[in-house]
Amino acid sequence: MTTVTALDTERIEAVSATLSGALFLPWHEHYDAARQVHNGLIDKRPALIARCLGTADVVAAIELAHETGLEISVRGGGHSVAGRAVAEGGLMIDLAEMKGIHVDPVARTARAQGGVIWRELNREAAVHGLATTGGAISTTGIAGFTLGGGLGWLMSKYGLATDNLLSAEIVTATGEVLQPSANEHSDLFWAIRGGGGNFGVATSFEYRLHPVSTVFGGLIAYPFDSAPDVLRLFREFTATASDDASMFAGLVHAPDGSGVKLSALLLCHTGTLEDAEAEFKPVLEFGSPVMTHVGAIPYPAMNMLLDEGYPKGALNYWKSTFIRALEDDALDALVASFAECPSPMDAIVIEHFHGEVTRIPAAETAVPHRTESYNVLIPGEWIDPADTDGNIAWVRETYAALQPYSAERRWLNYFADDDGADAVRAAYGPNFERLVEIKKRYDPDNVFHLNHNIEPG
């Protein structure tokens, strides 16, 4: 690792003078704010932060990293739980201020820069009654999210975020600027659709948009003791859900901080109001909810419904796995585990994959998860550092309890920092070898390795 003192400060100053953005050394007034990411558990100190404002700044930052020997990390929205956007002692290429968004309402496309978050893109697209698949919450960056696949409310109708990618601008390890698409550098275009930050710095993304303005959606919460029945209803409903209907199940806490445990169903429907009410009727009439907060809402608001549960700076440790089926035993194991969770912010979420996302062939992009299935996410979240060990232990125990039901497939975007090479293989399955070949072509020296790394062999 190269240290700050070993850096050629004159050279840094010279490069800094040419940038549209800025270089932050550790004593710079903006350094501490810039190195902080969403997950408060991440406390790394880069030797240098390149706050880029455009592609030329990114090219210059990569060149500077080569000259100084600093390892490169890349920060898009800074939301990854693993925290690899920040490099301890390295050079962090920080795109947080690259916020340009241009929507073409006629072509139904949007081009957005690498520091944009979903809330911002949703807002611009909504002006034209358009949207594309973003996440379950709105503060996540489009960059890491899309490069890792990107699942969300609209995936059953329109596929993953990455399935809606038309092209991107990528700065490679040698500083070359490429525009991969279906027609140009199509191998690279295949790899960045799921292959994470392994192939270069994505300075912008071009998305296909869809006519989505108001959806029918929201949340229904039930007492925790009805969780076994709620989860079985979820299984029954999702078995025949239309492409318009997305449903996730959650074991969650009341948002008032009381620590009261609840079971919940999260719904989103892209059809007409009448179709949505008809399809969700058995759900809307089920049991005795303690809260029913559903109705017609603008898609950007749907995407923000859960934001308050995930404040910046809270401590996070997550694990997830696809499971083979929602067997009774698996559901009961989840309920038993949630009963023991230590933090009033911990949750368990089951995400249903069906519809368009499962119709795309597994080899069409780097994301292989294309069968109808359920992904179980265990997002451990707490505030007090004294609770860290207990929460991490709970997430690990819950994950271990799921192993008998695991499909041995993993969702890349939810990795924690301790998810290593085995997890990466489980994220890519049959697509792994092709990713290695493309990595060899575009980044043979593994310059971009502070990520969920695909080694070039």
Ligand SMILES: Cc1cc2nc3c(=O)[nH]c(=O)nc-3n(C[C@H](O)[C@H](O)[C@H](O)COP(=O)(O)OP(=O)(O)OC[C@H]3O[C@@H](n4cnc5c(N)ncnc54)[C@H](O)[C@@H]3O)c2cc1C
């Ligand atoms: C509260 C919360 C909710 C979430 N919800 C969802 C969800 O609904 N669906 C889902 O799929 N995921 C979800 N995620 C996971 C999220 O998609 C990933 O953490 C994703 O990496 C975030 O992207 P980012 O740009 O904000 O992250 P960052 O932390 O900035 O980046 C993560 C990694 O991506 C790479 N990277 C980022 N930007 C670039 C770039 N421009 N060029 C090259 N590489 C880059 C780097 O390797 C970096 O380490 C959620 C995460 C959180 C914390």
